[in-house]
Amino acid sequence: MIGASMLLWTIVVYMAMRKLYARFYFPLLVPIATSTVVIIITLSLFHLSYEQYMVGGKWLVHLLGPAVVALALPLYQHRYTLKKFLWPLLCSTFFGTIIGIGSGLLLARLFHLPEQVVRSIIPKSVTSPVAMDIATLIGGIPTLAAVYVMVAGIFGAMFGPTIFQRLRLNTALGIGSGLGAASHGIGTAKALEMGKKEAAISSVAMTLSAIFASLLCPLLLLL
Template sequence: MNNPFSLWVYLSTTPLLWLTVTLLAWIGADLIALRAGRHPLANPVLIAIIAVALILVLTGTPYRTYFEGAQFVHFMLGPATVAIAIPLVRHRRAIADNLVPLMAALVVGALAAVVSAILLAKLFGLPKEVLLSVAPKSVTAGVAMGISEKIGGLPALTAVVVVTTGIFGAVVVTPLMNMLRITDYAARGFAAGLAAHGIGTARAFNVHPLAGTFAGIALGLNAVVTAFIVPPVVAWLG
């Protein structure tokens, strides 16, 4: 029998190990979130990322080695973005019924996200490449990384900022809306999906099905709108 260390050396460079670790971390994190009664603070994405990051740091595994396995999961962000077409088609009546408030909130919300990110980045004196990386931060990771790359940001930094935004939005949306006594779940969900993309949408589905539906609508529409508005707004303010 080989010694266990050489087995680790062998396995730790295989994509299989890191793909399995990613899936198991997610399943474990989702179970913890479920046990915690879907409390806003027990966000499964946050728990899974902390678990994976800890394993990488403790085992001294380079991110590049990890990503060789995890890329199969990451790749699915593209098809998952295309798949947002289905909730849009499914809820075309709900969209048509709320078309005017929805479009107004979409344009105002998307502009608020991009403009506030750029202005605060300038106010805090962040470097240009960081400013370009945070501009598309409210849209889903695959799209935000694509926009960031097109305008000269750092896609890897964008990914971290996007995920952090999603987690913070998912944690804060329920207490914030309750504090403001907003009970319209279509409006609450729409805000969650627009500000906090897929992670906010997952949270909205945990709270109320109608909120989840409108979060999905916002996530899909915002991915399109933000992709169009970031380049001109950056040229104007950046």
């Protein structure tokens, strides 16, 4: 009973927050951030624990695996974009991923963050479900990883376009690679506002980054 109501509540909140975002379109209002806040507030109002919430929530988590598999579809649909810009895209996402992992790790160590936090920060530049899987594999906390992914997405989408403009980063390939490699799905949504080509490149960049991060993150911890 509690499971069904938690599941239903999550869906209702999500639908409402989606509407809110569609109306105002401000990056801080991305549905993942607002929905999370609203649900945490309601849970604490009713003195419900996360464990009780997950009786219903786990059904959605089960769908994350197949959702990652589904990412093959946009990659396939954009195969001609991928082929045409193969080298620029491979270069930007490969080095972007290395720089993302490296700078995250370095900065986190610099601030003496707890080990589990460091390991949850490492996969922050890739799409949530993949980041959570990577965090699990390298000894981080999947939930924390999902939160950092959200932060990377929101801030990338918020400041990306201004930074690009200031630094004369203005080709579709530059903008698409930057947003996709740093801010995954949320960045790709922003890229769509800037153009179809930017969005196609961003979604390919996001998928390539996820592939590279899955390959590189575990390697890094061997060092």
